[in-house]
Amino acid sequence: xxxxxxxxxxxxxxxxxxxxxxxxxxxxxxxxxxxxxxxxxxxxxxxxxxxxxxxxxxxxxxxxxxxxxxxxxxxxxxxxxxxxxxxxxxxxxxxxxxxxxxxxxxxxxxxxxxxxxxxxxxxxxxxxxxxxxxxxxxxxxxxxxxxxxxxxxxxxxxxxxxxxxxxxxxxxxxxxxxxxxxxxxxxxxxxxxxxxxxxxxxxxxxxxxxxxxxxxxxxxxxxxxxxxxxxxxxxxxxxxxxxxxxxxxxxxxxxxxxxxxxxxxxxxxxxxxxxxxxxxxxxxxxxxxxxxxxxxxxxxxxxxxxxxxxxxxxxxxxxxxxxxxxxxxxxxxxxxxxxxxxxxxxxxxxxxxxxxxxxxxxxxxxxxxxxxxxxxxxxxxxxxxxxxxxxxxxxxxxxxxxxxxxxxxxxxxxxxxxxxxxxxxxxxxxx
Amino acid sequence: xxxxxxxxxxxxxxxxxxxxxxxxxxxxxxxxxxxxxxxxxxxxxxxxxxxxxxxxxxxxxxxxxxxxxxxxxxxxxxxxxxxxxxxxxxxxxxxxxxxxxxxxxxxxxxxxxxxxxxxxxxxxxxxxxxxxxxxxxxxxxxxxxxxxxxxxxxxxxxxxxxxxxxxxxxxxxxxxxxxxxxxxxxxxxxxxxxxxxxxxxxxxxxxxxxxxxxxxxxxxxxxxxxxxxxxxxxxxxxxxxxxxxxxxxxxxxxxxxxxxxxxxxxxxxxxxxxxxxxxxxxxxxxxxxxxxxxxxxxxxxxxxxxxxxx
Numbered sequence: 001x002x003x004x005x006x007x008x009x010x011x012x013x014x015x016x017x018x019x020x021x022x023x024x025x026x027x028x029x030x031x032x033x034x035x036x037x038x039x040x041x042x043x044x045x046x047x048x049x050x051x052x053x054x055x056x057x058x059x060x061x062x063x064x065x066x067x068x069x070x071x072x073x074x075x076x077x078x079x080x081x082x083x084x085x086x087x088x089x090x091x092x093x094x095x096x097x098x099x100x101x102x103x104x105x106x107x108x109x110x111x112x113x114x115x116x117x118x119x120x121x122x123x124x125x126x127x128x129x130x131x132x133x134x135x136x137x138x139x140x141x142x143x144x145x146x147x148x149x150x151x152x153x154x155x156x157x158x159x160x161x162x163x164x165x166x167x168x169x170x171x172x173x174x175x176x177x178x179x180x181x182x183x184x185x186x187x188x189x190x191x192x193x194x195x196x197x198x199x200x201x202x203x204x205x206x207x208x209x210x211x212x213x214x215x216x217x218x219x220x221x222x223x224x225x226x227x228x229x230x231x232x233x234x235x236x237x238x239x240x241x242x243x244x245x246x247x248x249x250x251x252x253x254x255x256x257x258x259x260x261x262x263x264x265x266x267x268x269x270x271x272x273x274x275x276x277x278x279x280x281x282x283x284x285x286x287x288x289x290x291x292x293x294x295x296x297x298x299x300x301x302x303x304x305x306x307x308x309x310x311x312x313x314x315x316x317x318x319x320x321x322x323x324x325x326x327x328x329x330x331x332x333x334x335x336x337x338x339x340x341x342x343x344x345x346x347x348x349x350x351x352x353x354x355x356x357x358x359x360x361x362x363x364x365x366x367x368x369x370x371x372x373x374x375x376x377x378x379x380x381x382x383x384x385x386x387x388x389x390x391x392x393x394x395x396x397x398x399x400x401x402x403x404x405x406x407x408x409x410x411x412x413x414x415x416x417x418x419x420x421x422x423x424x425x426x427x428x429x430x431x
Numbered sequence: 432x433x434x435x436x437x438x439x440x441x442x443x444x445x446x447x448x449x450x451x452x453x454x455x456x457x458x459x460x461x462x463x464x465x466x467x468x469x470x471x472x473x474x475x476x477x478x479x480x481x482x483x484x485x486x487x488x489x490x491x492x493x494x495x496x497x498x499x500x501x502x503x504x505x506x507x508x509x510x511x512x513x514x515x516x517x518x519x520x521x522x523x524x525x526x527x528x529x530x531x532x533x534x535x536x537x538x539x540x541x542x543x544x545x546x547x548x549x550x551x552x553x554x555x556x557x558x559x560x561x562x563x564x565x566x567x568x569x570x571x572x573x574x575x576x577x578x579x580x581x582x583x584x585x586x587x588x589x590x591x592x593x594x595x596x597x598x599x600x601x602x603x604x605x606x607x608x609x610x611x612x613x614x615x616x617x618x619x620x621x622x623x624x625x626x627x628x629x630x631x632x633x634x635x636x637x638x639x640x641x642x643x644x645x646x647x648x649x650x651x652x653x654x655x656x657x658x659x660x661x662x663x664x665x666x667x668x669x670x671x672x673x674x675x676x677x678x679x680x681x682x683x684x685x686x687x688x689x690x691x692x693x694x695x696x697x698x699x700x701x702x703x704x705x706x707x708x709x710x711x712x713x714x715x716x717x718x719x720x721x722x723x724x725x726x727x728x729x730x731x732x733x734x735x736x737x738x739x740x741x
Contacts, residue, residue: 075683079703082490107491191577249687251577253597256682394705397684404688408599 035065035325040084041095041312042077044259044281050346054339058332065325074258085109090317092326096142098133098310102387105136111316112139116327122335123352130351133310133384142313143330146277146348148370149306149377150203150295152195153279154271155264157288162186164194167271169294173208173236176296181245183270193245195271196263197252199237200403202396204273204295207305208233210382211298221389223424230417234406238413249407257400259285276373277311277348283366292373294380304382308374311348349374391427398423484712494709501713512714514689515697521603522693523670526610531662534614538621539651552619559615567609568679572596575605596680599690606676606691617662624658625651656737664729671722674699694718 041051048071055067070091072080078100084090090109104110117140118124123131126144134142152167159166164186167179180194198204205225206216215224240246247268254268255261259278263269265285273295274282283290298305314330316323332339340350340359344367350356360371402420405411411419459466484501486494505512541551561567574580577594585592595601632650641649652659674695677685685692685700698718702711 075704082703082706086490104491109491250594250598253687254577254594256684256686258682261682391705400684401686401688404599404686408688410599410688 035322036068037065037093037322037326037329038068038070038091039093039095039329040070040072040077040081040091042072042074043095044284046280046284047071047346050343053342054333057336057338057342058329062328065329067329085317088319090319092317092320092322093329094315094317095145096313096315098313099388099392101134101142101313101315102136103390104315105139105141109318110141111318111320111323112141113143113316113327114140116324120324120327121331123331125353126334126351127353129308129384130310134313136387142310142315143334144310144351145312145314145334146310146345146350147308147374148275148277148311148348149308149374149381150207150273151276151279151292151373152271152295153264153274153282153290153292155286155288156291158187158270159183162188164270166291167293170297172299173296177236177240177243177245180240180269180271181243184245187270189267191247191251191268193247193263193269195246195273196255196269197237197241197246197249197403197407198273199234199406200252200400201273202399203275205233205399207295208298209305210307210385211302211305213303215385217385217388217392219386221386222428223421225421225424227414227417227421230420231414234403234413234416234420237403238406241407249404252407253404264290275311276370277345279370280346280366292369294377304380306377307381307384308378309384310351345370389428391430394427395424398427480712480715483709484716486709487707488709488712489706490708491706497709501710502717504710505713505717511689511692511697515685515692515694518603518690518692519671519673519694522607522610522673523667525604526607526670526673527663527666529607530611530614530666531617531659533611534617534662535621535655535659537614538618538625539647541618541622542625552622555618556615559613565675565679568676571605571609571676572680597687599688602681602687602690606673606680609676610670610673617666620658620662621655624655628654653738657739660729660733660737664726667725667729668722671718671725 039051039055041047043051048069051071052069055069059066081090081094085104094104094110096104096110101110113121113134121143123143130144130147131140134140134144154167156166162183164179164183167176171179176195183194184192202216209215209225209229212229214229218224237246241248246252247263251268252263254266255263259265259274259281262272262274262282262285264272264282272282276292279290279292295306314333316326316330320326333343334350335352335355337355337358340355341362343350344359344363346367349371350359356371360368363371398420402411402416402423405419406413406416483494485496485498487497487500488494537555541548541555545551558567575595576582577597579595581595582592593601595605628651632654633646636646636650672695673693677691677693677696678699681687681691681696683696683700683704685696694714695718698711698714701707701714
């Protein structure tokens with residue numbers, strides 16, 4: 001026992017060797033006088049192109065610094081980041097998600113950035129909320145790369161062709177349901193509906209719960225939902241399914257929560273619930289013109305369901321050998337006008353007012369739509385909820401699975417609700 | 432003369448003992464690259480995973496010793512352990528016998544002495560080479576999708592097929608079919624086994640009036656049992672370890688409704704999606720034990736049905 005503990009460092013190193021294998025390409029020692037900053041992000045090819053371009057710009061403006069970029073898709077990104085961190089080989093600049101920042105910060109994997117304020121990190125003009133979303137227990141661990149919110153992206157061109165009106169941001173959940181059926185009836189396409197089955201889609205549930213004054217998770221990291229409200233939720237979608245207003249379960253199950261497998265991309269629905277900054281990603285996959293509006297409204301007297309959140313942040317690894325240079329790179333991304341013009345709003349709408357105003361005139365139509373959307377909803381949204389607890393990612397998949405059980409007639413909405421609440425509780429208990 | 436030879440032989444042996452020592456050493460020297468790889472990349476991590484299975488390692492923080500807690504949870508409080516075990520056992524139960532039967536059938540056809548045998552052999556082996564690759568799993572997803580090739584073919588005869596891969600009733604069977612399709616390597620081994628069966632046995636049986644079915648049942652199969660046994664053991668282990676097809680076809684979710692959540696996929700999720708590396712290590716060791724038990728059982732049962740030509 002005692003021997004194991006004295007050996008722990010070695011054990012860890014060995015264990016990390018497995019994961020480190022994959023990272024071996026990245027672990028080259030820095031060359032001579034060059035400062036080598038490693039940057040790691042998730043995202044599409046579009047994002048990679050823009051990011052690499054900005055890194056080139058930075059290198060040109062800062063001789064003696066080289067940025068090694070590395071990118072993966074979302075599902076592969078997190079295992080890789082975790083193994084690299086475990087192997088003490090974390091990249092210097094880490095693209096961080098609001099969902100994970102608490103976990104990484106609390107475990108000492110990230111560098112507190114307060115001492116770089118405002119000497120290197122010049123983000124005062126973000127305003128307090130947009131800075132504080134990067135704080136964990138009072139310390140700054142992340143630089144907001146852009147704001148976004150959830151949104152409904154819809155296929156305006158197809159709607160026009162089949163003669164159904166475009167959805168409105170004031171519509172209630174029930175009105176969206178009616179509209180979905182109308183689209184299904186008006187369309188000559190086989191297997192086409194207005195909107196997909198959102199019973200298993202976490203951002204939709206999040207919005208719906210907040211409109212009822214509840215939340216996905218409380219500030220203490222416990223479920224903010226109960227059996228009653230979940231019965232209503234699964235029941236609402238089940239009824240639409242029975243009316244054939246939304247896709248049946250075996251079509252909905254094709255959706256693996258990536259843009260490529262969305263009901264919209266697979267031509268099964270005219271609208272989907274997604275993140276506002278992903279409009280570009282969806283448009284790339286669609287031949288017809290897409291537009292964007294808010295999630296269904298909660299009706300009169302309801303609280304705001306949506307909120308603005310950092311679509312992602314830049315964090316710096318706690319063990320970074322080139323920490324100050326890494327912070328400078330992060331600062332460049334969120335303050336430099338030239339960089340901002342290349343990045344556009346692909347990572348969300350810049351938090352810096354100066355940068356936003358400088359970038360706005362250079363945006364293409366699609367990016368402009370995202371910017372306008374965020375401006376439009378700013379006075380209609382609520383406060384940012386606390387960062388979700390550990391296990392939230394698992395509950396996201398649980399929601400999808402339980403909704404599928406209702407869809408495939410393996411569980412009634414009330415039973416599904418009870419199962420969902422029970423399993424979510426046990427996941428959170430386990431931590 | 433003989434004495435001289437014996438004497439020199441003795442000297443030779445005496446000297447040889449020393450030389451064998453240095454020869455062994457140089458042998459190990461040549462093996463060093465492999466040994467380093469084996470110890471550092473295989474044996475080391477395996478041992479570490481055994482240690483980690485008794486900890487709460489989450490990749491980010493140092494592991495804490497939790498005793499047998501992970502194993503206790505697996506045995507008593509993990510419904511997903513049971514459901515993923517069930518999926519894997521169903522897969523093994525159907526994929527292995529069907530694949531072996533199919534491989535044997537094709538091998539017997541090829542053994543009829545047709546022209547261009549090497550070409551056919553290579554062609555039939557091809558899927559096994561591509562087998563576990565991502566590309567094939569992606570292809571499979573396309574084939575069995577709602578508007579995929581399979582359903583287009585069914586539509587020609589007036590059947591409207593379901594969306595195979597996204598229906599919990601059929602998703603696992605598409606993976607079984609994928610596995611059967613990769614029958615190449617057992618087939619090659621069957622083919623080699625078939626060629627070793629002496630022709631005169633068949634001739635004698637034919638003279639005695641045995642029909643083809645009898646010849647297969649009384650001659651081919653009994654003489655082939657060592658090969659069947661070998662293939663069954665290897666394929667069972669492979670089937671228990673199957674991961675890539677389920678991972679790609681369900682995009683790592685094991686869906687719909689966990690119908691393709693193989694044990695290995697669940698293990699992967701626990702390790703890399705939920706960061707429970709300690710628990711996942713325990714799951715991995717449970718799988719090792721299960722495979723070992725199955726293999727041991729196969730070997731024990733072998734004496735009752737495998738006929739060695741001795």
